[in-house]
Amino acid sequence: MSFNKLDKSKTYLITGAAGFIGFFLSKQLLEQGCPVIGIDNMNAYYDVRLKYARLEQLKLYELFTFIKGDISDQEMVSRAFEEYQPNVVVNLAAQAGVRYSIEHPDVYIQSNIVGFFNILEACRHNPVEHLVYASSSSVYGNQQKTPFSVTDKVDQPISLYAASKKSNELMAYTYSHLYGIPATGLRFFTVYGPFGRPDMAYFSFTEKIMAGQPISIYNHGDLYRDFTYIDDIICALEHILPSPPKADETGTRHKVYNIGNNRPERLELLVETLEKCLGKTAKKEYLPMQAGDVYQTYADVTELINDFEFRPDTTLLYGLKVFVEWYREYNRQAD
Ligand SMILES: NC(=O)c1ccc[n+]([C@@H]2O[C@H](COP(=O)([O-])OP(=O)(O)OC[C@H]3O[C@@H](n4cnc5c(N)ncnc54)[C@H](O)[C@@H]3O)[C@@H](O)[C@H]2O)c1
Numbered sequence: 001m002s003f004n005k006l007d008k009s010k011t012y013l014i015t016g017a018a019g020f021i022g023f024f025l026s027k028q029l030l031e032q033g034c035p036v037i038g039i040d041n042m043n044a045y046y047d048v049r050l051k052y053a054r055l056e057q058l059k060l061y062e063l064f065t066f067i068k069g070d071i072s073d074q075e076m077v078s079r080a081f082e083e084y085q086p087n088v089v090v091n092l093a094a095q096a097g098v099r100y101s102i103e104h105p106d107v108y109i110q111s112n113i114v115g116f117f118n119i120l121e122a123c124r125h126n127p128v129e130h131l132v133y134a135s136s137s138s139v140y141g142n143q144q145k146t147p148f149s150v151t152d153k154v155d156q157p158i159s160l161y162a163a164s165k166k167s168n169e170l171m172a173y174t175y176s177h178l179y180g181i182p183a184t185g186l187r188f189f190t191v192y193g194p195f196g197r198p199d200m201a202y203f204s205f206t207e208k209i210m211a212g213q214p215i216s217i218y219n220h221g222d223l224y225r226d227f228t229y230i231d232d233i234i235c236a237l238e239h240i241l242p243s244p245p246k247a248d249e250t251g252t253r254h255k256v257y258n259i260g261n262n263r264p265e266r267l268e269l270l271v272e273t274l275e276k277c278l279g280k281t282a283k284k285e286y287l288p289m290q291a292g293d294v295y296q297t298y299a300d301v302t303e304l305i306n307d308f309e310f311r312p313d314t315t316l317l318y319g320l321k322v323f324v325e326w327y328r329e330y331n332r333q334a335d
Contacts, residue, residue, distance in 0.1 A: 006029065006032055006034055006238070006241060006242055007034075007087075007242065008032065008033045008034050008035075010034065010035075010087035010088055010129070011034075011035045011036075011037065011084055011085065011086045011087050011088075012026075012029050012034055012035065012036050012037070012086060012087070012088045012089075012090065012241075013036075013037045013039070013080065013081070013084060013086035013088070013089045013090070014026050014029075014036055014037070014038050014039070014089075014090045014092065015038075015039045015040070015071055015089075015090070015091045015092055015093035015115075015119065016039075016040055016091070016092035016093035016094065016134075017036070017038025017039060017040050017055075017058065017066070017092075018038070018040035018042060018051040018052070018054050018055045018058075019040065019051070019054075019092055019093070019197075020191065020193075020195060020196050020197050020230070021092050021134070021188070021191060021230070021233060022038070022040070022090075022092040022093070023054035023055075023057070023058065023195060024193075024195070024230050024233070024234050025090060025092070025234060025237055026038055026058050026064065027057065027058060028234050028238070030058065030061040030063055030064055033063065034063065035063045035064075035065075036058075036061075036063060036064050036065070037065045037067065037080065037084045037086060038055075038058060038064060038065070038066050038067070039066075039067045039068075039069055039071065039076075039077075039080060039093065040055075040066075040068065040069075040093065041068065041069060041070040041071075041093070042055075042068060045095065045096075045097070045100070045199070046197060046198045046199045047198055049334075050195070050198065053195075053330075054195060065084070067080055070111075070115070071091075071093050071111065071115035071116070071118055071119060072110045072111060072114045072115045072118065073118075074118045074121070077118040077119060077121075077122050078118075078121070078122050078125065078126075080122075081122040081123075081125070081126040082126060085126060086126075086128060087128060087129045087130075088128065088129055088130050088132070088241055089119065089123060089128050089130070089131045089132070090132045090133070090237070090241070091116060091119050091131070091132070091133040091134065092133075092134050093111065093115060094111055094112045094115070094116075094134060094164075094165075095107045095108050095110075095111045095112055095161070095164075096161070096197070096199075097161060097199055098138060098159045098161050098162070098292045098293060098294075099290060099292060099293070100161075100199070101159050101160040101161040101164075101292065102159070102160075102291055102292055105160050108160050108161055108164045109160075109164070112161075112164035112165070112167075112168065113164055113167060113168075116133065116168050116171060116172075117171065119131070119133070120171060120172065120175040120181070123175065123179075123181045123183075124175060124179045124181065127180075127181070128181065128182075129182065129244060130182050130183075130184065130241060130242075130243075130244040131172070131181055131182065131183040131184070132183070132184045132185075132186065132237070132240060132241060133168060133172060133183065133184075133185055133186070134165075134185075134186055134188060135165045135166075135168055135169055135185040135186060135187045135188070135256065136161070136162065136165040136187055136188055137187050137188065137189040137190070137226070137258070137260060137297045137299065138157070138159060138161055138162035138165060138294065138297075139154045139157060139162050139165050139166045139169070139187060140152065140154055140294070140297065141154065141156045141157050141158045141162060141294060142156070142158055142294055142295060143156075146264075146296065146298040147262065147298040147299060147300035148258065148297065148298055148299060148300055149258070149300040149302070150187070150256045150257065150258055150300070150303055154166060158292060158294065159292035161292075165187075168185065169185045169256055172185055172254060173252065173254045176252050176253050176254035177250065177251075177252040177254070180253065181253070182244030182245055182253040182254075183244075183245070183253065183254050183255075184240055184244070184245055184254070184255050184256070184257065185254075185255070185256040185257075186236070186237075186240070186256075186257055186259050187256060187257065187258045187259065187260075187299075188228065188233065188259050188260075189225075189226040189227075189228045189258065189259065189260030189261065189297050189299045190225045190226060190227050190228060190260075190297060191228050191229075191230055191233050192227055192228070192229065192230065192319060192320075192323065193229055193230030193231070193319060193322065193323055193326075194230070194322055194323050194325075194326030194327075195326060195330075196230070196323065201267070201270065202227075202270060202274065202320065202323065203323075203327075205270070205271065205274055205282065206274060206278065206323070206324065206327055208282070209274060209275070209278055209280050209281075209282045210278065210280070212283070213283065214282075214283040214284065214285040215271070215282050215283065215284060215285065216285050216287050217267060217268075217271065217284050217285065217286050217287065218267075218287050218288070218289055218290050218293060219267075219287075219288065219289040219293075219295070220286045220287075220288070221266065221267050221268040221271075221286065222266075222267075222295075223266070223267040223289075223293070223295060223296065224264040224265065224266055224267070224295070224296035224297070224298070225264060225265060225267065225270070225296070225297050226260040226261050226262065226263060226264045226265075226297045226298050226299050227261055227265055227270070227316050227319070228259060228260050228261045228299075228312050228314075229261070229312065229314035229318070229319035230319075231314060232259070232261070232312030232313070232314050233259055233312075235310060235312075236257075236259045236304065236308075236310060236312065239304075239307075239308035239310050240257070240308070243307070243308070255303075257301075257303050257304050257307075258299040258300060258301055258303070258304065259299070259301070259304065259312065260297070260298070260299025260301060260312065261299065261312045261313070261314070262298070262299050262300070262301050262311060262312070264296055264297065264298040265316055269316065270316065270320075271284070273316055273317055273320050274320060274324070276317075277317075277320050277321050277323075277324040278324060
């Protein structure tokens, strides 16, 4: 992977820098000699040791500055913008997870709505060249039409997480329109890979299979996900960060892209591939569909191809092999 299109004279502010995607993006930017200001509140939604381990790696770079803070703290956010005057901002900090939003709705409002509002306000008062922010494939809800296109109407989110992400797109559009902030929203589709998130199925299944515990397979395995490998996400960001959107017919500079593999896989295939990579058979517990979960995700990436001649294409087998290698090594070191 190369980041040769990125400008080293610019300062990049990445929120959620100790998170899965934020870590890989920060690392890639730092490798290319770009200064990175990382913000993260290091919350314990999943094993915080993983976040500290990522942070340790980022702190090896002189050009990395870390602020431990919460983006719902308006004062902290505006101080960071005033002090570092970032040129490019990537907002990845959010409370993720569909199922968790059923039990803990408040944190989605704080981090995803209030937090994102603070980022927009900071961009308004400290003009940036490009604001890129994470949305999600979950905005498509239970849409029947596939593949999911950014031109589809998405007004029926079925979880508060999805509603918060759709709200972010609306808020970003408004701020772009009113204050001329060039902004791009990215609808990520089930991102996986090494150093990933333990709350996601591929990771928790791996832990359970290794421990000989049963894995819960929802909707009796009849679920489809467009699994997207982390390197493809970073490549997409490589194309998008230096390319703020052009003005639309109303003069607004806002655009949304799907970042997905364009190849939905049945949940059973994920399990079979993991079993192959781990050399162990899973004990399976078949359960009904969970509230807030969608039946399938499938990205139409036409816009990404048209604008950047890029499409994610890593196979599930390759991506899971790399994940399993990392998982074994990480756990060896932890022992
Ligand atoms: N991984 C995926 O499959 C996926 C899919 C769709 C969308 N997304 C979105 O992409 C972004 C990054 O996801 P990820 O997989 O890296 O998740 P992650 O949970 O690993 O990373 C998010 C990071 O943000 C931090 N954070 C959360 N709330 C914060 C707050 N209020 N202030 C400061 N820091 C805060 C967390 O501590 C975490 O380190 C999120 O916005 C997520 O909703 C991810």
